Amino acid sequence: MDPLQQNYFALFQLPTQFEVDLTLLDQQYRKLQSEIHPDRFTNASCIERMRSMQLATYANEAYRALKDNTARARYLLQLQGIETLEESNTAMPADFLMLQMEWREAIDDAVQSKNIHALDDLLSEIKQIATSLTSQFSQAFQNKDVTSAAESVRKLSFIDKITADIHRNIENLEA
């Protein structure tokens, strides 16, 4: 089968499921790149070089998607034909909206008072919630409850964004 048509899990010969052995993923990714990377084809014909670039690009894309919890969850749903629509579907349960507001306020306060430690603390707090959301997704996905699985992905996506925001703020404070 054309490797470019295989799903990301199949490409690395891993079972199509949320739980991934990250060490094995690393190993498979490296083994694959060792064979197909453009550096292995610098003296090959232009067709082989092109094909090598396509494959290496696809392997990088697949690795990126499987390595990260949110991206992997989103991809699993996509394979079932379910789009998580993070851009358009911003409806969230009230308790999560409350959390969001609290976090935003905490960031503003910390930035105002130039308190990097407070931002670090917030990061670990958010990380804990992300961990529990990840297991919620895993449960829902196993139970074929794709609606709540998709909601978990949207929440995780939001958390990724706010995490990036906090990092940016820390960066600005440090500069």
Added chain:
Amino acid sequence: MALLQIAEPGMSAAPHQHKLAVGIDLGTTNSLVATVQSGMSTVLLDEQGHALLPSVVRYAENGDVVVGHAAQIAQSADPKNTISSVKRFMGRGIQDIPDTTHIPYKFRDSGAGMVQIETRAGIKSPVEISAEILRNLKLRAEKALGGELTGAVITVPAYFDDAQRQATKDAAKIAGLHVLRLLNEPTAAAVAYGLDNASEGVYVIYDLGGGTFDVSILRLSKGIFEVLATNGDSALGGDDFDHRIFCWILAEAKLPPLNQEDTRLLLTKAREVKEWLSENPEAQITSVLSTGKLVNIKLSAHKFAELTQTLVLKTLTPTRKALRDAGLSIGDINGVVMVGGATRMPPIRQAVADFFKQEPLTNLDPDKVVALGAAIQANVLAGNRNEDDLLLLDVIPLSLGIETMGGLVERIIPRNATLPVARAQDFTTFKDGQTAMSIHVLQGERELVSDCRSLAKFELRGIPPMAAGAARIRVTFQVDADGLLSVTAREQSSGVAADVVVKPSYGLTEDEITNMLKSSFGAAEQDKKARALREAVVDAERLVEAIDAALAQDGNLLSEVERTEIEAQIRLLNEVCNSEDSSAIHKAVDLLNHATESFAAKRMDASVRKALAGQELDKLKL
């Protein structure tokens, strides 16, 4: 410390000729060329025994182009025609150069586009000036190795953007070098160190060169060098430390604004003082200016550290960012490698040791380590080594995005994505019958177009005319292993490929490069034809060689019919190679490429299976 001995691939089934490949460190201050000889990576010396070639180019009165030490000596006497640190201007516009008043060159403001310098030999682009340095190193290597080079790996700062990388590749083209790969300097340094120490783990490469600062974080394991994050400042380097000393001399000696010769004189003095202070507690500065005024002052190492403290601290901001991007903290770092002559300065070493809470590694010469690593990679890429022992997985240093409504940038490829990487984006037309559109590509981390660097405007033409909003044009942004962007576009419903016309913001167009090539080889029509023929033959030979090797290795993947067809096309190509007709050669190359298309696909798929199936397929191959 010597590099580890690397055995030649004597076990190879089809013993082939050792290919002459070099690694070139095209530096801001100095450039070097190195190669792997008898398994050792070695810097090649010039006839006077110098390893470092000062990156200085002089356009002399008699029309000669002088490169290196001889040019450097003339710097004070002929500042306008003696260009140093040209790397700072690669892929840059005039507005990017922070302080033109302290630079003695006559810049030509070409409006938009890359800055140009007026010399007595005419208007020169930084690309042409860099090409002179590369040509000099190429000649040095060919003399030392006794043959024509197969190719070169040229290093660039990891933090170079697309325009700067493209400019470097163009310079190589003008110098007549086949570029096997553009390699990031910190990665090259890691290769030199990695093979030496057989290190595993996470390493930080702190690279402070003459004009650029780079920091990369790499994970090394079993011959794979994986860049986790890179950051830097492409306008911070050892030259800035010289400049601080220069400004201090002006203030301390209460000098009026200086002419260009005196500026050059004191800047050179400042560099000597900086180097002296790496070994000594105090420096005496004595100079006689053209006005007859005597400058005679002392600078202590302590005062120097104070003057340059902000510069030292400036390197730690990108370092922190890179750590954060890699998701690592200081405790995760197994070692810190120092690269670049500027890391000899004690304040720098101290700051790095304090920051990482460990002594940095300095056992390889910081001036040579990049070239040595590049040579090792060149040797691998040229095919002189076993396939499975070294692989570099590098990243894109700066995010790529496109301009959207309201002057905002929409990010398409995030920084630190592993190369090669591609993203597809769908666009649509907003007018009935619209057949063209323009896409503005930018590089940088900021949200506003005005805060990012403009790379190029891509014009899509030949979109089939449809009602507004009906056309769906999928634009694919591909960044290759050199970190260079290419764009392709296809209308989805009709499948029609759109033409993509590139207008680089700071680069050179194909025509400009062709003109530079012409002027560097003489404009005679005969020459041009001869060159075209020579290039066609070289390309054809390279292709035949590649296919022969593929047939020897994986011929079993082909049916008898397929194999006969390929062999017939090879024979045809070999025949027309003697015909002195370059267009016939191109045609035969195309035919041969076409004939091997499915073979190439089969081979690649077999590689994928082999990678993951391990043993079984290896047995099959025997």
